[in-house]
Each structure stands twice: as C-alpha cells, then as structure tokens.
Amino acid sequence: MSFNVFLSGASLHTSLGFGLEEHANELRSPSADLLALPNKIKLPIQLADEDAPEEIPYHLVARKPLKDTETRYFEILEKVVENCLSTSGLSEEELSHTGLYLGTSSSDVCLIEQNYLDELKNDENAQPLNLYCSMDNLGAHLRKKFNLSPLGMSANTACTASANALLYAAAAIKSGRLKHAIIVGAEILNITTAYGFQGLELLTQTRMRPFDARRDGLVLGEAASAVILSAQKPSFASIELLGGATLSDGYGMSAANPDGSSIARVIRQALKQSNVSAEDINAIKAHGTASLLNDEGESEGLKQVFQTLPTITALKPYIGHTFGASGLTELLILNACLDAGFIPGTPGISEQACSKLGITLNQTSQNMENPVILCNQFGFGGNNTSLVVRYG
Amino acid sequence: MDRKAIPIIAASGIEYPANEEPDFKAQIKQVFGKQIRRIGPFIQMALIGAADSVRAAPLPEATNVYFTSGSGDMDVTIDVLHRTVRDRQIPKPLSFVNTVSNAACFYLTKYFSIGGSTSFVSTREFALESAFFQAMTDMSVLDVETALVGSVDILTTPDTTHRTRVGSAPAEELAQGSHWFRLARSDTSATPIGYLVDTSIFKDAGSLIDHLKPLLSANCFITFGNRADSSNSQKMINELGAQEYQAQKQPAGHYGTNCGQIFRDYLHREDTSASQLLYVQQNEQGHLSAVLLAKD
Numbered sequence: 001m002s003f004n005v006f007l008s009g010a011s012l013h014t015s016l017g018f019g020l021e022e023h024a025n026e027l028r029s030p031s032a033d034l035l036a037l038p039n040k041i042k043l044p045i046q047l048a049d050e051d052a053p054e055e056i057p058y059h060l061v062a063r064k065p066l067k068d069t070e071t072r073y074f075e076i077l078e079k080v081v082e083n084c085l086s087t088s089g090l091s092e093e094e095l096s097h098t099g100l101y102l103g104t105s106s107s108d109v110c111l112i113e114q115n116y117l118d119e120l121k122n123d124e125n126a127q128p129l130n131l132y133c134s135m136d137n138l139g140a141h142l143r144k145k146f147n148l149s150p151l152g153m154s155a156n157t158a159c160t161a162s163a164n165a166l167l168y169a170a171a172a173i174k175s176g177r178l179k180h181a182i183i184v185g186a187e188i189l190n191i192t193t194a195y196g197f198q199g200l201e202l203l204t205q206t207r208m209r210p211f212d213a214r215r216d217g218l219v220l221g222e223a224a225s226a227v228i229l230s231a232q233k234p235s236f237a238s239i240e241l242l243g244g245a246t247l248s249d250g251y252g253m254s255a256a257n258p259d260g261s262s263i264a265r266v267i268r269q270a271l272k273q274s275n276v277s278a279e280d281i282n283a284i285k286a287h288g289t290a291s292l293l294n295d296e297g298e299s300e301g302l303k304q305v306f307q308t309l310p311t312i313t314a315l316k317p318y319i320g321h322t323f324g325a326s327g328l329t330e331l332l333i334l335n336a337c338l339d340a341g342f343i344p345g346t347p348g349i350s351e352q353a354c355s356k357l358g359i360t361l362n363q364t365s366q367n368m369e370n371p372v373i374l375c376n377q378f379g380f381g382g383n384n385t386s387l388v389v390r391y392g
Numbered sequence: 393m394d395r396k397a398i399p400i401i402a403a404s405g406i407e408y409p410a411n412e413e414p415d416f417k418a419q420i421k422q423v424f425g426k427q428i429r430r431i432g433p434f435i436q437m438a439l440i441g442a443a444d445s446v447r448a449a450p451l452p453e454a455t456n457v458y459f460t461s462g463s464g465d466m467d468v469t470i471d472v473l474h475r476t477v478r479d480r481q482i483p484k485p486l487s488f489v490n491t492v493s494n495a496a497c498f499y500l501t502k503y504f505s506i507g508g509s510t511s512f513v514s515t516r517e518f519a520l521e522s523a524f525f526q527a528m529t530d531m532s533v534l535d536v537e538t539a540l541v542g543s544v545d546i547l548t549t550p551d552t553t554h555r556t557r558v559g560s561a562p563a564e565e566l567a568q569g570s571h572w573f574r575l576a577r578s579d580t581s582a583t584p585i586g587y588l589v590d591t592s593i594f595k596d597a598g599s600l601i602d603h604l605k606p607l608l609s610a611n612c613f614i615t616f617g618n619r620a621d622s623s624n625s626q627k628m629i630n631e632l633g634a635q636e637y638q639a640q641k642q643p644a645g646h647y648g649t650n651c652g653q654i655f656r657d658y659l660h661r662e663d664t665s666a667s668q669l670l671y672v673q674q675n676e677q678g679h680l681s682a683v684l685l686a687k688d
Contacts, residue, residue: 001533048480105492116477127553128473133463134648135493140516150593150679153515153522156493164511168526174533177592191476196488248457248510250502253489273534381494382501383510
C-alpha cells in the first residue's frame with residue numbers, strides 16, 4: 001500500500017542558510033567555495049591525545065556561531081519548528097492534534113556533554129548523565145512548547161533517523177491515527193560525534209567527494225529541519241511521499257554490505273511499496289557519504305536495480321553529513337530546488353565515473369518538472385532506508 | 393476478538409532486582425552456544441530477552457523489530473563521556489559506534505536473521521507504549537507479517553545518580569529488565585497467547601475514557617504505572633468499570649519499561665482467560681498512555 005502523503009510548511013537550517021529560498025539560491029549556480037572544505041572549528045573540549053586534532057572542519061548552521069551550547073541548541077531547533085508550524089496553515093486546534101516525530105542520532109548529547117563538563121569544573125568526581133535520560137527529551141520539549149498532540153515519538157536509527165521518522169508518521173496518517181504530523185530532523189554539533197568519527201578515521205582533510213575516485217571521507221555537518229505531513233494535497237506544488245522502505249542489514253555495524261545486495265533489496269522494496277518501477281525514477285538523491293565502503297555498497301546496489309542510471313545528485317558535499325537529520329534535511333533541500341525548477345549538481349565531483357564504482361553525479365543545475373525521485377539513507381547499526389517521492 | 397486486534401504469539405524476557413548481579417556472558421553462551429564478543433549488558437539483555445520469542449516459531453522473512461528503552465544504553469554512553477569529557481581521549485571506535493540507539497538492532501538482525509526492518513523508537517515516559525503503537529500501525533498498513541516489540545533498561549552506578557537518570561524516588565526499589573512480545577498477523581496459524589487491542593496516548597483522563605470505553609469487555613482488569621495520579625486512577629476505575637489487576641509477579645523495581653513485566657505476567661497466567669488488561673501510565677505533563685491487551 002503506497003502512502004501518498006504530502007509535505008508542506010518545509011523549514012530548514014543548514015550551513016547553506018535558513019529556509020527554502022536561501023538553499024535554492026545557493027544551489028542554482030553554486031560557487032566553488034560551497035564545495036570546498038569548510039572552516040575548521042575549535043571544539044568545546046580539547047583532547048589530551050597528542051595526535052588528536054585541535055580543530056575539525058565542520059559545516060555549522062549558518063549565522064549561529066558556537067557559543068552558549070544550551071541556548072544555541074534550543075534556538076536553532078525551536079526556530080525551525082516555529083517557522084514550519086507558522087507557515088503550515090494549520091489552525092491551533094489542528095496543531096493540538098498534530099503528532100511530532102523526531103529523527104535524530106545524537107539527540108541532546110551536546111547538552112549532556114556540557115552538563116558533565118560544567119559539573120566536573122566543580123567536582124572532579126562528578127558523574128556523567130546526571131539528568132533524566134530519554135532519547136525523546138527533545139521531542140517531549142517540542143510537543144510541550146508548541147502544544148502539539150501527545151502522540152508521536154523519536155526515531156533514533158543513526159543516519160536514517162529522520163527518514164524513518166517520516167515513514168513512521170506516514171504510516172500513522174495512512175492508518176487514520178493522525179491527520180497531520182510534524183517531522184523534525186535534528187543534529188547539532190557535539191564532541192561524541194566529532195571525535196567518534198575522528199577515531200574511526202572517516203573524516204576527510206580535503207573535500208567531500210561522493211563516488212569520486214579521489215574520495216577520502218566525509219565532513220561533519222549540523223542541521224535542523226521540519227515539515228508537515230498530511231493526507232490532503234496542498235493547493236501548491238509540493239513533494240508527495242509515495243512510499244518507502246527500511247530494512248536491516250546484518251553485514252556490518254558501520255557499513256552496508258559492499259556487494260550492494262542489502263541496498264538493492266531496500267530500494268526494490270521502496271519502489272514496490274510506492275507502486276513505481278525503476279524506469280519511473282527520474283532522479284536519485286544518493287546517500288553518498290564519500291567513505292570508501294558506503295559508496296561502494298550504494299553504487300553496487302543502484303546498478304543492480306537500475307539498468308540505466310537516471311540523474312544522480314548528492315547533497316552532502318554542500319552541508320556535510322548531518323547524520324540523523326540528513327534524510328529529512330536533504331529531502332527539503334530537494335524541495336527547495338524543485339520549487340525553483342531544478343535538481344542541483346555538484347560541479348567537479350564524480351564528473352567521470354571512477355572505474356570501480358561507475359557512478360557519475362549531476363554536474364550542473366538541471367531543469368526537471370514533476371520528477372519521481374529515489375532518496376537513499378543508510379546508517380550505522382545496519383539500518384538502510386529508501387524513500388520514493390514525486391514533486392508536482 | 394476485534395478484527396483489528398493483533399495476535400501476540402509469544403512473550404519472553406528477563407528481569408533482575410538491583411541486588412542481583414546476573415552473569416549475562418554465561419546466559420549468552422547458553423542461548424547462542426557461544427560467546428558474542430564486544431557487547432555490553434544492554435545488548436546482551438536484548439539478545440537474551442528476545443530469544444524465546446524469536447524461537448517460539450520460525451520467523452517469516454517480513455519480520456520487523458520495534459525496539460525501545462526508557463533510558464537507552466547508558467552504560468556505553470557513560471563510558472564514552474568518561475573517555476572524552478573527563479579523560480580527554482578519543483572514544484574507542486566500537487564504544488562510539490555502540491552509542492547509536494539502534495546498535496542492539498544490528499546484533500538482533502545478525503543473530504536472529506531478521507529479514508525486515510529494525511527500529512529504535514521512544515516517547516519520553518512511554519517508551520514501550522510507543523514501540524507497540526508503531527508496530528500496530530505498521531501492521532495495519534504495511535505488509536508486515538511479524539513484529540518483535542521489545543525493550544531493555546539497565547542498571548547503572550552510583551545508585552543516587554541512577555535514580556536521577558531513570559526518574560526514580562529515593563526509596564523506590566530499582567531493577568533492570570528486557571521484555572519481548574511477538575505479534576503476528578491475524579491470519580497466523582500459531583495459537584495466540586493474547587491480543588494487542590489498542591495503544592495510544594491521551595491528553596487527559598476524559599479523552600482516554602471516551603476512546604477506550606467502547607473497546608472494553610465486562611471482564612476488564614486495569615493497572616497503573618508508577619506515575620499515574622491516584623485521583624485519575626480512581627476516576628478511570630469507576631467510569632470504565634474495570635477491576636484492579638493483581639499481578640502474580642510484580643516488576644522487581646523501577647525502570648522505564650517495567651510495564652513489560654506486567655504484560656508478560658498477564659499473558660502467561662492461566663486464570664485470566666476471556667479478559668482484558670488495560671495498563672495506564674502518566675507523564676510529567678499529565679498525558680496518559682494506554683495499552684489494552686486481551687485474551688480468549
């Protein structure tokens with residue numbers, strides 16, 4: 001059964017800017033600077049390890065410098081949610097029956113780290129996690145602050161979290177349990193993620209180049225995004241979530257099976273659930289982390305499903321890998337570009353297919369009307385998700 | 393039975409009070425015939441707790457896992473926070489990877505050959521309820537044949553900080569547990585041990601009563617979570633005409649998903665046939681969650 005639910009009230013904040021218009025403006029004719037390595041930032045905690053870097057390249061959300069962790073965290077997220085709700089056209093009564101589905105990987109860990117750091121300053125024996133622990137603390141805060149329905153949940157499935165939150169909310173709408181849902185993606189800078197990826201040696205020191213022969217890792221990014229999901233089509237052109245699938249992969253904790261089998265399986269199931277065939281897909285928004293194994297698995301999976309590959313675009317080179325927020329955030333960036341009539345390109349990245357992966361990325365903004373798009377997300381813990389959307 | 397009710401064909405789990413120190417490594421070896429290296433108590437408890445539900449009958453390809461926790465894998469988070477914030481060291485790669493909430497899902501997939509999706513979902517103060525809600529929702533609209541709904545909550549130290557982490561009062565007993573429920577489509581050939589009739593969250597007692605009253609049978613038990621307000625509870629007992637449930641084995645102590653113990657108690661006892669069990673919990677805001685189970 002396909003979902004056929006519609007997105008409206010899209011709001012997002014990434015390193016490219018705030019709101020749909022700023023994102024479309026940046027991506028229509030992207031400057032070379034946008035694809036360069038972002039500025040290195042000094043993290044709130046410096047490590048004692050001699051080989052630990054003092055600074056790490058990071059795509060921070062635009063115009064929000066790092067200061068006062070707690071204020072910054074809530075300001076970024078609340079502003080995006082507030083903007084989404086105020087442009088949704090839903091009445092207060094409708095909002096009070098709107099369920100909030102949060103997709104995040106790191107959740108409020110930046111606050112947990114800051115809290116522990118502050119307590120250690122006063123007491124060297126202070127305990128970490130000296131607060132109420134729930135993966136839905138942020139979700140509960142947002143439901144209360146914006147007087148939303150008590151129904152809803154947080155999805156914490158690493159890099160697929162907000163894509164999965166979208167699927168869970170779509171199922172709740174399709175089943176009649178909700179008329180509307182607000183989906184929120186959140187990923188704010190924290191040292192666990194930053195130093196964790198540093199420890200895994202997955203960070204590039206050059207630039208993020210998915211599927212490219214020169215790829216050597218990813219750049220970290222922050223993002224906050226929010227959108228309303230409803231069964232009723234809005235009066236303006238919008239994204240329709242036709243369907244999707246999420247499947248688990250027992251191959252490895254930190255990468256999908258590089259033979260592409262598990263990724264091909266989730267794409268095929270997403271297409272089937274959406275009642276579309278591979279030939280119906282006009283474009284693919286790749287997961288494209290620019291890590292060696294993940295790009296290998298994704299390219300193999302795509303080639304197994306598509307006899308002829310459609311236009312492929314990758315958005316992480318612009319905003320970094322925003323982990324749990326990436327599924328929704330990248331979908332809303334596509335939304336912004338499609339509102340302006342184009343699919344974005346990444347000039348100079350995977351212009352020629354590398355012999356091993358055989359994937360070329362879209363190089364320039366390409367006009368596209370009413371396309372059907374496959375959006376991929378793959379995450380730690382063997383969680384693979386594909387969404388199928390149509391714009392129009 | 394209501395045609396929308398979802399058969400529960402197995403329930404399993406483990407639970408330990410704070411004064412017991414179970415040997416999870418030995419239990420893992422007993423369940424799987426070998427050790428599983430580099431996993432902590434949270435993932436160990438997930439695997440041990442789920443095993444009997446998984447092995448109750450062959451798992452179909454389209455089996456989804458809906459995993460949850462009140463407080464998550466605090467053990468691995470504490471380890472990473474000690475290392476980074478206190479000791480100023482890079483986190484160990486495996487510890488970092490295991491901080492993702494769905495890390496246990498990888499091991500469930502690998503060791504139980506899960507062919508469908510795995511997810512980690514939670515709602516603050518209503519963790520197991522949210523997993524039941526999503527499983528029930530997906531089974532009603534997607535082609536999901538079997539859902540494994542499960543929870544794990546672990547103990548940490550020191551005791552006083554643990555109470556803050558899990559929202560427990562100073563005098564309350566503490567415990568840890570892992571509870572699993574295997575849901576099947578209504579056309580299943582397996583004999584159900586009970587049914588999941590409904591699960592939802594309500595703004596107040598009035599809306600809960602309005603929604604649930606039409607679903608309740610004459611022989612309905614009701615039980616409340618530790619945060620349920622006594623005046624609300626009495627109102628629900630009176631207006632729903634339900635009798636208070638006396639569990640044969642109460643939860644051993646407080647943890648975020650200890651309602652799983654009550655559900656297992658109800659599903660496994662022999663003297664509750666042709667009845668229903670309504671479990672109600674309350675959150676900080678006064679919202680109420682409800683899970684309604686039934687037995688033939």
